[in-house]
Amino acid sequence: MALVLDAFSRSRPSMTIADLSEATGLPKTTIHRIVTSLREVGLLDQDGRRQGYRLGLKMFHYGSSVLASLDTPTRAHPHIAKLQQLTGEIIHFHIFDGHQMVCVEREQMIASSMTTLQAAPTYCTSVGKAFLAFQDESLVRKIAGEGLHGYTVRTITHLDDLLSELARIRVQGFAIDNEEIEVGVRCIGAPVRDSSGRVFAAVSVSGPVDRMPDGRLAGLAPVVIQTANEISQALAE
Numbered sequence: 001m002a003l004v005l006d007a008f009s010r011s012r013p014s015m016t017i018a019d020l021s022e023a024t025g026l027p028k029t030t031i032h033r034i035v036t037s038l039r040e041v042g043l044l045d046q047d048g049r050r051q052g053y054r055l056g057l058k059m060f061h062y063g064s065s066v067l068a069s070l071d072t073p074t075r076a077h078p079h080i081a082k083l084q085q086l087t088g089e090i091i092h093f094h095i096f097d098g099h100q101m102v103c104v105e106r107e108q109m110i111a112s113s114m115t116t117l118q119a120a121p122t123y124c125t126s127v128g129k130a131f132l133a134f135q136d137e138s139l140v141r142k143i144a145g146e147g148l149h150g151y152t153v154r155t156i157t158h159l160d161d162l163l164s165e166l167a168r169i170r171v172q173g174f175a176i177d178n179e180e181i182e183v184g185v186r187c188i189g190a191p192v193r194d195s196s197g198r199v200f201a202a203v204s205v206s207g208p209v210d211r212m213p214d215g216r217l218a219g220l221a222p223v224v225i226q227t228a229n230e231i232s233q234a235l236a237e
Helices: 002-006 017-024 028-040 057-069 077-087 126-132 137-145 159-172 214-236
Strands: 044-047 052-055 090-096 101-107 175-178 185-193 199-208
Touching: 002 017, 002 028, 017 028, 028 044, 077 090, 077 101, 077 199, 077 214, 090 126, 090 185, 101 126, 126 137, 126 159, 126 175, 126 185, 126 199, 137 159, 175 199, 185 214, 199 214
Parallel strands: none
Antiparallel strands: 044 052, 090 101, 090 199, 175 185, 185 199
């Protein structure tokens, strides 16, 4: 069943029995049996327009339950709030949902004209790249296969460039979004790990370019990494 569910993506949100058979390598009769079972429990919905299937709303329900079970407000919030007070900038805490980074915590002092991302692509945000750098290359290639959309002239749109960027992030321990998703905004993020040491989330500091020059980003790097490590420890307790 997992093979069938994993076959869906943003670039292929609806798939027929034939599509799923080709994507998974399973016979059509097996796919039909699995799809019928998943539809009965609400994990798949049928798209009558092209006799295809798409992920069901029950998947959203399970995803919401997982986020709630992480107990982020009580465990991560103190560290996120401390980072906001220290920097005076917008702090984001994102978790990977299988396709993109979803914001589960945001902290800011006052209203801002900057975009505050509720969902963020992995390949062109600091939270996304901080997460993606520590995943199997197969996931990186899968995301690239869905399309590397150019949000700005600085967005990475080629797989080889992305792989090189992720290699640098693994060495330095932090990621920078240099106006890659929004012109005029720079961010710095670091990976957050679960109790097994697996990177599943990231925390970031975002600000306008005039307040986030290279020198300040360099100064923020150890602070953001420390905050990410503190959150990792708190979530593991």
